[in-house]
Amino acid sequence: MTMCDSSDDETGLSIEHDADDYFTSAADKRAFQSFLNTNLEEDGTRNKKQKTMDEMEEKHAEKRYLATKDAPDLHHMLPVKTEKGHLQERARVVEKQKQEEKEEKKEEEEEEVVAPQSIAELYKLRRDMISKAKSDIARLCCAITEDPYNNLAAMKKLRAYCATEDSKAGQTIRKLAIVSLTEIYNDILPSYRVKPAEDLETLSKEVKVQHSYETELLRNYRVFLDLLFENLNVAFQSKKKWVSASRKALGLLSLQSMCELLVKNYNFNLRSNIVNTILPYGTSKAMSGQLADVVIKTITEILDKDKQGECSVEIVRQIAALIKKKGSNVSTPFLETLLHVRLVELTEVKREKAEEKLVDTATLSKKQRKHRKEQAKVRQELLEAEATESKKKLYRLQSESLDHIFVTFFRILKQFHNTPLLPSALKGLSKFAKLINVDFFTDLFECLKNITREEDLELADSLNCISTIFTILTGQGSVLDVDIGEFYALLYQNILLLTPSTPLSTFRTLRQTLTATIQRKVPLSAQMAMVKRLCTVSLSLSPVQAHCLMCEARKLIRASPRLSQLLQSDEEMGVHFLPDVAEPGQARAEGTVLWELTLLARSHWDERVRKTGQLLSRFDPNSTKRSEVEYFMKEHQAFGVKRGCEEEISILKDDFPETCKKMQNRFRSVMSDDISIRISKSEEIGMNGLVFFGS
Numbered sequence: 001m002t003m004c005d006s007s008d009d010e011t012g013l014s015i016e017h018d019a020d021d022y023f024t025s026a027a028d029k030r031a032f033q034s035f036l037n038t039n040l041e042e043d044g045t046r047n048k049k050q051k052t053m054d055e056m057e058e059k060h061a062e063k064r065y066l067a068t069k070d071a072p073d074l075h076h077m078l079p080v081k082t083e084k085g086h087l088q089e090r091a092r093v094v095e096k097q098k099q100e101e102k103e104e105k106k107e108e109e110e111e112e113v114v115a116p117q118s119i120a121e122l123y124k125l126r127r128d129m130i131s132k133a134k135s136d137i138a139r140l141c142c143a144i145t146e147d148p149y150n151n152l153a154a155m156k157k158l159r160a161y162c163a164t165e166d167s168k169a170g171q172t173i174r175k176l177a178i179v180s181l182t183e184i185y186n187d188i189l190p191s192y193r194v195k196p197a198e199d200l201e202t203l204s205k206e207v208k209v210q211h212s213y214e215t216e217l218l219r220n221y222r223v224f225l226d227l228l229f230e231n232l233n234v235a236f237q238s239k240k241k242w243v244s245a246s247r248k249a250l251g252l253l254s255l256q257s258m259c260e261l262l263v264k265n266y267n268f269n270l271r272s273n274i275v276n277t278i279l280p281y282g283t284s285k286a287m288s289g290q291l292a293d294v295v296i297k298t299i300t301e302i303l304d305k306d307k308q309g310e311c312s313v314e315i316v317r318q319i320a321a322l323i324k325k326k327g328s329n330v331s332t333p334f335l336e337t338l339l340h341v342r343l344v345e346l347t348e349v350k351r352e353k354a355e356e357k358l359v360d361t362a363t364l365s366k367k368q369r370k371h372r373k374e375q376a377k378v379r380q381e382l383l384e385a386e387a388t389e390s391k392k393k394l395y396r397l398q399s400e401s402l403d404h405i406f407v408t409f410f411r412i413l414k415q416f417h418n419t420p421l422l423p424s425a426l427k428g429l430s431k432f433a434k435l436i437n438v439d440f441f442t443d444l445f446e447c448l449k450n451i452t453r454e455e456d457l458e459l460a461d462s463l464n465c466i467s468t469i470f471t472i473l474t475g476q477g478s479v480l481d482v483d484i485g486e487f488y489a490l491l492y493q494n495i496l497l498l499t500p501s502t503p504l505s506t507f508r509t510l511r512q513t514l515t516a517t518i519q520r521k522v523p524l525s526a527q528m529a530m531v532k533r534l535c536t537v538s539l540s541l542s543p544v545q546a547h548c549l550m551c552e553a554r555k556l557i558r559a560s561p562r563l564s565q566l567l568q569s570d571e572e573m574g575v576h577f578l579p580d581v582a583e584p585g586q587a588r589a590e591g592t593v594l595w596e597l598t599l600l601a602r603s604h605w606d607e608r609v610r611k612t613g614q615l616l617s618r619f620d621p622n623s624t625k626r627s628e629v630e631y632f633m634k635e636h637q638a639f640g641v642k643r644g645c646e647e648e649i650s651i652l653k654d655d656f657p658e659t660c661k662k663m664q665n666r667f668r669s670v671m672s673d674d675i676s677i678r679i680s681k682s683e684e685i686g687m688n689g690l691v692f693f694g695s
Contacts, residue, residue: 126169133173137161141180148188149213155181155220162227171246175253181224182257189265194218218269225261225270228254229277236286248287255281255291259298266302266311275311279318282334283326296333303340309397312341320404324411328419335412335424338405343398343435402435410440413447422451426464430512433471441472441480452490459497463509466491470516484520485585491517492526492584495533498549500542507548514552518559528589531556531563535596536579543606550616553594557619566594567617 077090140154161177164170194214197203203211235243235251255278262274282295299315306312319338323330364372405428412425429436429444436444448465451457457465466487473482491513498506514530534553538546557563566589575591600613 129169130172130176133161133164133169134176137176137180141184144184145187148217149209152213152216152220155224158184159220159224159227162224171250174250178228178253178257182260185221185224185261186264188217189221189268190214191265191267193267193269221268222270225258225273228258232258232277236281236284236291252287252290252294256294259294263298263301266306267308271311272314275314275318279315279322282319282337283322283330292331292334296337299337300340303337303342306342309342309394309401313397313401316341316401316404320408323408328416328421330421332420332424335408335421336427338408339424339428339431341401341405343402343432402432405432406436406440410443410447413444413451417447417451423458423461423464426461426468430464430468430471430509433468434474436472444472445469445482449486452487459494459502460506460509462490462494463506463513466494467509467513467516470513470520474516474519484517484522485526485583488517488522488526488530489583492530492533493582495530495537498537498541498545500540500545502545504544507545511548511552514556518556523585524560524562525587525589526584527556527560527563528566529584529587531566532577532579532587532589532592532594533584535594539596539599543609546600546604546609547612550597550600550612554616554619564619565590566592567597567619568593 075092077092079087079089082088137158140158143151144154144158158177158181162174162181164173164177194217196215197211231254232251235247235254258274258278262271262278265271278295278298281291282299284291299319303312303315316338319334323335409425409428412419412421413429416422448469452462452465469487470484473480473484495510498510517530531553534549534556538549541549557567575588577589577592578587581587594617597613597617601610601617604610604613
């Protein structure tokens with residue numbers, strides 16, 4: 001190619017003309033022309049080579065794609081050195097099936113999702129989803145309950161429904177699955193703890209099958225509890241400022257499911273996990289206190305029926321830790337759950353322990369020690385065969401529960417006595433006072449004295465303090481030399497504070513306190529003043545309350561027959577009665593009579609109170625005639641119960657002394673038959689309020 005071959009002749013001529021003018025010699029001109037020709041030829045050749053290489057690369061890429069299109073994915077691993085010293089590459093096949101299935105499902109969902117056009121279509125779609133889920137859940141539940149040994153795999157499918165996140169009906173389906181799984185576990189869980197086998201090879205084939213089933217059941221149970229824990233934490237322990245109402249409802253259902261599982265399977269595994277999770281919600285104020293109500297009801301039910309004591313100890317330990325941590329921020333019903341702990345006085349265990357301490361093993365011979373070990377082993381085997389709890393174990397668990405309970409109550413008395421927790425603590429101390437260790441008596445008396453001296457103390461709290469003190473002194477504290485005059489005087493003053501609006505629980509506490517005072521050596525003058533005040537206050541109370549105080553006066557007169565001189569008006573009195581004196585021993589009650597009984601017998605508006613006053617005014621404490629028994633039975637029948645509530649009759653019973661067994665037995669038999677007949681009659685009539693028997 002030359003310059004003259006250009007497509008534009010004019011351009012070529014101008015270049016040639018310029019070149020002739022520029023080069024001075026013909027040699028320079030020829031060199032420049034050859035340079036131009038060489039560069040043009042090289043550029044053309046380079047373009048052809050690049051085009052050829054691109055075409056070849058495309059062909060190779062197409063071949064590689066076709067070669068690897070149907071081949072499995074390879075995961076390259078570390079190379080291995082062969083015997084000859086060469087490095088050999090390794091690779092393993094990776095399955096694409098799962099990923100392809102997921103992609104296909106997504107594509108199908110994208111194709112199937114069609115937005116409904118109306119609310120009716122949305123409702124129909126949601127109803128169909130729930131109906132389909134119900135049928136699947138019912139089918140799986142039936143399969144599990146029919147043959148749990150072979151259908152435990154269905155648990156996984158049910159748990160999948162518990163994690164449904166569909167916005168249309170997801171929450172409803174999750175709730176249905178949770179409730180269904182809860183009922184299944186209540187049906188198939190055993191009533192004992194599953195322990196890991198130490199040596200499976202030595203077990204028989206049937207035992208191996210049973211152990212594998214229990215292990216798999218425990219694993220599924222743990223996964224289900226973890227799911228409930230997660231729902232609860234998301235609803236009430238989340239860091240988000242706002243949680244939807246549906247999430248909170250699901251969390252409440254999860255809490256209820258855990259509580260139900262704990263109540264019905266508190267001897268199974270994972271009991272501690274549930275207790276540690278639900279107890280903090282017993283002090284929660286979320287959802288208007290619904291969480292706290294569920295937890296408190298569960299704790300109360302377990303403590304009432306737990307005879308072994310293991311679960312009770314765990315619950316009491318956690319409650320004590322929570323009260324120590326939160327202080328007065330704990331609700332009163334939560335603290336009162338401690339009153340439901342089953343505590344009894346195991347005197348036989350104490351006697352056995354005392355005998356064991358007396359026997360010194362060092363003085364026994366080798367043969368005697370061996371014989372003693374064999375006896376202990378045989379005794380243990382007999383206990384296991386009988387499937388009964390050892391009394392020593394019960395004593396140990398009960399002692400631990402008592403320690404936590406009393407430490408909690410003492411902490412409230414010392415640190416939080418100005419809070420609403422004080423009445424509950426005093427009730428607990430009054431109930432378990434007979435089980436308190438003698439070592440605590442000194443500190444307890446000081447605390448109770450300081451509390452009773454406060455001016456703003458409520459009547460019920462003051463009576464609970466006095467009841468606790470007298471209960472302690474009638475039990476292990478009977479050997480103590482304590483002056484009870486101060487507390488008896490306080491009880492004498494508190495009786496004046498009784499009004500018709502005073503709850504019947506306060507009268508029940510008063511009756512317990514007066515019963516405890518009978519066993520103490522109280523001066524006769526103080527007892528006379530107490531009987532006089534009971535009859536005086538009964539003038540201004542309701543019929544049931546007045547009857548309660550008159551029964552207490554009768555009980556005191558029967559326990560101390562010398563008090564019957566208050567019923568005799570023909571004796572000359574040499575002293576004057578001082579009703580406004582704070583000390584009952586200085587009131588000179590021996591200079592008065594019970595004229596209040598005559599007033600009640602003549603002028604009270606209730607006929608039965610009038611009759612009670614008449615018969616009590618001529619009461620003989622040494623009489624055990626049949627007429628007296630018949631009277632008191634009629635007297636109790638006269639004061640009926642509210643329909644559906646036996647609170648009022650509960651303060652009227654047990655008014656006979658323990659020594660008179662015939663009166664007690666006759667009273668109980670007549671009352672049990674007659675009350676049921678009268679209540680059925682009152683329900684037919686449809687009366688509201690009090691039902692008076694014998695009318």
